[in-house]
Amino acid sequence: MAIKIYNTYSRQKEEYTPLHPDVTGFYTCGPTVYDYFHIGNARAFIVFDMIRRYFIYRGYRVRYVMNLTDIDDKIIKRANEQGVDSAEIAEKYAAAFFEDIQKLGIRPADVYPRATDHIEEIQALIAKLIEKGVAYESGGDVFYDVAKFPAYASLSGKNLDQLQSGARIAVDERKHNPLDFVLWKAAKPGEPKWPSPWGEGRPGWHIECSAMSMRYLGETFDIHAGGQDLIFPHHENEIAQSSAATGKEFARYWLHNGFLDIRGEKMSKSLGNFITVRELTKQYSAAVVRLFFMQKHYRSPVDFTEEGLQAARASSRRLTEAWRKITAAAGDALPLASADEAGAAKAFVETVFRLQRDIQTAMDDDFNTPAAVGKLFDLVREANRFIDSGVSSEEERRAVATVLAHMEGYDSFLGVIDHSAGDVDSERVGKVLDTILHLRSQLRQEKNFALADRIRDELAASGVIIEDSPEGPKWRWKN
Numbered sequence: 098m099a100i101k102i103y104n105t106y107s108r109q110k111e112e113y114t115p116l117h118p119d120v121t122g123f124y125t126c127g128p129t130v131y132d133y134f135h136i137g138n139a140r141a142f143i144v145f146d147m148i149r150r151y152f153i154y155r156g157y158r159v160r161y162v163m164n165l166t167d168i169d170d171k172i173i174k175r176a177n178e179q180g181v182d183s184a185e186i187a188e189k190y191a192a193a194f195f196e197d198i199q200k201l202g203i204r205p206a207d208v209y210p211r212a213t214d215h216i217e218e219i220q221a222l223i224a225k226l227i228e229k230g231v232a233y234e235s236g237g238d239v240f241y242d243v244a245k246f247p248a249y250a251s252l253s254g255k256n257l258d259q260l261q262s263g264a265r266i267a268v269d270e271r272k273h274n275p276l277d278f279v280l281w282k283a284a285k286p287g288e289p290k291w292p293s294p295w296g297e298g299r300p301g302w303h304i305e306c307s308a309m310s311m312r313y314l315g316e317t318f319d320i321h322a323g324g325q326d327l328i329f330p331h332h333e334n335e336i337a338q339s340s341a342a343t344g345k346e347f348a349r350y351w352l353h354n355g356f357l358d359i360r361g362e363k364m365s366k367s368l369g370n371f372i373t374v375r376e377l378t379k380q381y382s383a384a385v386v387r388l389f390f391m392q393k394h395y396r397s398p399v400d401f402t403e404e405g406l407q408a409a410r411a412s413s414r415r416l417t418e419a420w421r422k423i424t425a426a427a428g429d430a431l432p433l434a435s436a437d438e439a440g441a442a443k444a445f446v447e448t449v450f451r452l453q454r455d456i457q458t459a460m461d462d463d464f465n466t467p468a469a470v471g472k473l474f475d476l477v478r479e480a481n482r483f484i485d486s487g488v489s490s491e492e493e494r495r496a497v498a499t500v501l502a503h504m505e506g507y508d509s510f511l512g513v514i515d516h517s518a519g520d521v522d523s524e525r526v527g528k529v530l531d532t533i534l535h536l537r538s539q540l541r542q543e544k545n546f547a548l549a550d551r552i553r554d555e556l557a558a559s560g561v562i563i564e565d566s567p568e569g570p571k572w573r574w575k576n
């Protein structure tokens with residue numbers, strides 16, 4: 098069965114087929130680096146991270162590209178307020194972005210192109226649009242001539258006449274048509290600028306995504322994603338720019354995540370109703386924040402509440418505790434390939450495989466994570482019951498190992514189990530063992546070899562091997 102994706106462009110679910118069988122090209126609009134990003138932005142980054150990783154889980158190779166908008170009015174404004182260079186602001190918040198996505202368990206993109214590193218590609222694309230007669234220069238600015246692109250507004254489905262009359266309120270003499278949008282902005286005093294055939298200036302926001310996505314993924318590529326607020330005008334304009342320049346289809350599948358709302362309003366910088374990821378991750382782990390989002394479909398709106406996060410924390414803890422218990426019960430047993438090998442555990446293993454099919458069916462259906470998470474909890478419940486009834490035979494251990502392998506597989510795209518919670522424990526165990534070794538060395542110095550040897554033997558029985566090294570005794574887990 099193929100993965101089905103809701104394509105904003107066709108307004109329906111479509112079966113996914115990659116353009117090139119070997120690799121899925123995936124572009125996501127990234128952050129404008131002028132401040133710490135908030136949990137509304139985080140929703141976009143997390144859901145597309147999940148989708149990318151689900152493709153990988155299903156055997157696809159994915160080339161994942163996310164741009165950083167590092168030149169923009171907001172960055173310049175922030176730099177002027179602080180009396181620093183705009184590149185300094187962009188650098189600071191780009192570094193913060195990388196730290197914060199790591200805190201959310203987001204896998205790094207394959208490429209993070211920055212607008213200021215691609216001025217040449219951007220200018221080449223603008224020049225091509227002028228040459229084709231779909232863009233025009235006007236007093237050092239370059240505009241896209243919307244009337245020259247008949248398919249304009251086909252992504253958003255907006256009515257051009259209505260848009261035009263709305264846009265007429267703010268008349269701009271330099272434009273042919275009120276809907277025309279800027280590709281190149283003439284430099285204003287005190288602003289960063291680059292030389293160009295149209296005078297010194299800087300690129301517009303929309304053209305940077307067209308230029309960088311095509312630079313890294315080709316003129317036509319598979320998936321283009323972003324929040325629903327980007328459908329119009331950002332993605333609409335990207336399509337107009339790219340398709341007019343190449344004469345080809347641009348992105349084949351358009352994915353848009355729903356908003357994170359707070360008290361019924363979209364969380365946004367401009368409304369001032371935002372909570373940064375920096376703040377949130379002081380209290381909640383990546384697993385909790387991710388589970389909070391995974392419990393809703395990526396296209397539905399989500400309301401942010403403290404209670405919602407607390408509930409996600411309790412649920413994530415249940416999953417993590419179950420994962421630890423399952424890990425311990427599985428020991429070093431290998432998973433089963435089918436229920437037929439399961440012997441007396443056959444009925445249980447059949448349930449495990451049925452839940453796997455259910456989870457895949459849910460995920461294949463436009464990434465229905467709420468249904469998948471529900472089934473994951475069913476799996477945990479079944480596994481708890483099975484382990485509590487006693488796991489002693491090799492077949493039973495292999496049945497539990499099968500659950501573990503499946504859980505790890507689901508978590509490879511959901512990221513809702515707190516693996517680091519396990520690390521905290523092993524860190525503590527490490528410290529305790531260091532202390533025991535230290536005391537054992539003292540016993541040996543006091544020539545109490547009998548007790549020192551007993552400690553070594555009892556640790557060996559618990560799977561801890563003590564070895565002498567030039568720096569003193571060391572411990573390791575028995576293989």
Ligand code: AMP
Pocket residue numbers: 126127128129136137138139140141142322323324325326327354355356357358363364365
């Ligand atoms: P920005 O840095 O504002 O360009 O946003 C980066 C990404 O976050 C884009 O894909 C936006 O569509 C998305 N985004 C911004 N605000 C929200 C929100 N409240 N809920 C969901 N996604 C959002």
Ligand code: ZN
Pocket residue numbers: 125126127306331
């Ligand atoms: Zn973009």
